[in-house]
Amino acid sequence: MMPALSAEEEAHSGAIGALIRERIAAAGGWIPFERFMDLALYAPGLGYYSAGSVKLGNGGDFVTAPEVSDLFSRCVARQCAQVLAGGGEILEVGAGTGRMAAVILESLAALDALPARYAILEVSADLAERQRQRLGKLPPEIRQRVVWLERLPERPINGVILANEVLDALPCRRFTLQAGAVRELGVAAEDVPASKRGAGFVERQAAADDELAGATAALLSELPSPLPDGYTSEICLRVAPWMAGVAACLGRGLMLMFDYGLPRAHYYHPQRTAGTLRCHFKQRVHDDPYINIGVQDITAWVDFTRLAEAAVACGLDVSGFCTQAAFLLATDIEQLVAEAADTVEHVRLAGEARRLLLPGEMGEAFKAMALTRECDIALQGFMLQDLRHSL
Numbered sequence: 518m519m520p521a522l523s524a525e526e527e528a529h530s531g532a533i534g535a536l537i538r539e540r541i542a543a544a545g546g547w548i549p550f551e552r553f554m555d556l557a558l559y560a561p562g563l564g565y566y567s568a569g570s571v572k573l574g575n576g577g578d579f580v581t582a583p584e585v586s587d588l589f590s591r592c593v594a595r596q597c598a599q600v601l602a603g604g605g606e607i608l609e610v611g612a613g614t615g616r617m618a619a620v621i622l623e624s625l626a627a628l629d630a631l632p633a634r635y636a637i638l639e640v641s642a643d644l645a646e647r648q649r650q651r652l653g654k655l656p657p658e659i660r661q662r663v664v665w666l667e668r669l670p671e672r673p674i675n676g677v678i679l680a681n682e683v684l685d686a687l688p689c690r691r692f693t694l695q696a697g698a699v700r701e702l703g704v705a706a707e708d709v710p711a712s713k714r715g716a717g718f719v720e721r722q723a724a725a726d727d728e729l730a731g732a733t734a735a736l737l738s739e740l741p742s743p744l745p746d747g748y749t750s751e752i753c754l755r756v757a758p759w760m761a762g763v764a765a766c767l768g769r770g771l772m773l774m775f776d777y778g779l780p781r782a783h784y785y786h787p788q789r790t791a792g793t794l795r796c797h798f799k800q801r802v803h804d805d806p807y808i809n810i811g812v813q814d815i816t817a818w819v820d821f822t823r824l825a826e827a828a829v830a831c832g833l834d835v836s837g838f839c840t841q842a843a844f845l846l847a848t849d850i851e852q853l854v855a856e857a858a859d860t861v862e863h864v865r866l867a868g869e870a871r872r873l874l875l876p877g878e879m880g881e882a883f884k885a886m887a888l889t890r891e892c893d894i895a896l897q898g899f900m901l902q903d904l905r906h907s908l
């Protein structure tokens with residue numbers, strides 16, 4: 518059962534629904550899904566990430582690895598420390614509640630490897646405020662290193678760029694294969710009683726434009742098996758421009774990305790006939806983006822081959838690709854659990870580690886990717902497993 522919307526959430530959802538209806542009308546009755554997702558997540562003042570719902574954590578819609586356990590961020594800190602050994606900065610893109618930033622900074626302080634600066638680029642004003650509150654509790658000598666950026670830095674940094682579960686929130690295009698042709702999925706509005714949940718949006722197809730047709734043709738030509746008629750999936754054409762912007766900020770060092778996703782051949786497996794689009798609302802996962810608009814997250818898995826290709830096009834090296842479990846084991850999560858102060862803490866940490874590591878939990882669906890520039894260190898987090906051949 519989907520939890521009911523509060524009166525405030527209903528009002529919010531109604532307001533963003535009205536905005537999307539206006540945009541659909543202005544566009545002649547149909548917008549691509551990518552545009553719908555962009556508005557639902559990022560419309561100024563109304564989108565899910567632009568407005569004030571709780572979003573992350575146990576009281577929110579979903580829980581990310583740094584929210585499951587500080588063990589995750591402590592392992593990430595170890596990887597950062599290795600790269601920051603000669604000094605440098607950290608830039609985190611999409612820092613959520615700020616919990617990962619706080620734990621990384623505390624861990625790096627303990628390792629005597631604090632970055633000169635920890636910059637955060639956050640699109641959500643509401644989350645940036647939560648980050649300020651969380652990081653404001655750090656000791657002054659750590660807190661003073663944290664800055665919030667309005668846009669990507671113009672001066673490249675040497676050090677580490679971090680992004681956990683950011684790419685899955687980039688708006689994606691959706692396509693379906695019909696009688697050998699690629700059709701684009703998009704959204705139209707229909708008249709519905711005001712009381713009907715879902716704001717009356719319906720999915721409609723249109724001919725693929727040149728950009729989508731070209732991208733899907735390239736994709737289909739590379740896949741090991743043909744895809745069946747009716748196959749529906751998504752393709753994120755924003756990965757390359759996003760990467761171009763972020764990669765330009767890395768002078769020397771490591772870009773470390775975590776997200777749920779797959780190499781291309783697995784992502785577009787013939788049996789994955791309905792794609793990977795998922796919505797998160799009050800800890801429920803479902804696949805209907807046309808309900809709870811503006812108060813639920815909409816995500817799609819990451820095609821890590823696309824990410825790697827985009828990085829290489831920007832002159833970065835793909836220096837590591839492995840499961841989250843392999844990364845955490847290589848950065849000694851087991852040692853962190855073993856160091857627990859007492860039995861109670863040990864039981865708690867062991868439970869958290871299981872959630873981060875087990876294949877049926879976050880261990881395998883989530884992947885870690887290391888993209889580097891002028892950084893020839895053997896990265897600790899990628900020593901146990903190398904899945905780059907699968908990209």
Ligand SMILES: C[S@@+](CC[C@H](N)C(=O)[O-])C[C@H]1O[C@@H](n2cnc3c(N)ncnc32)[C@H](O)[C@@H]1O
Binds near residue numbers: 613639641644687
């Ligand atoms: C799923 S949350 C993950 C938050 C955090 N990294 C964590 O793991 O808990 C996605 C985060 O990325 C931010 N975000 C989404 N798109 C972004 C973009 N284009 N640039 C910067 N931040 C973005 C969101 O506001 C949010 O903080």
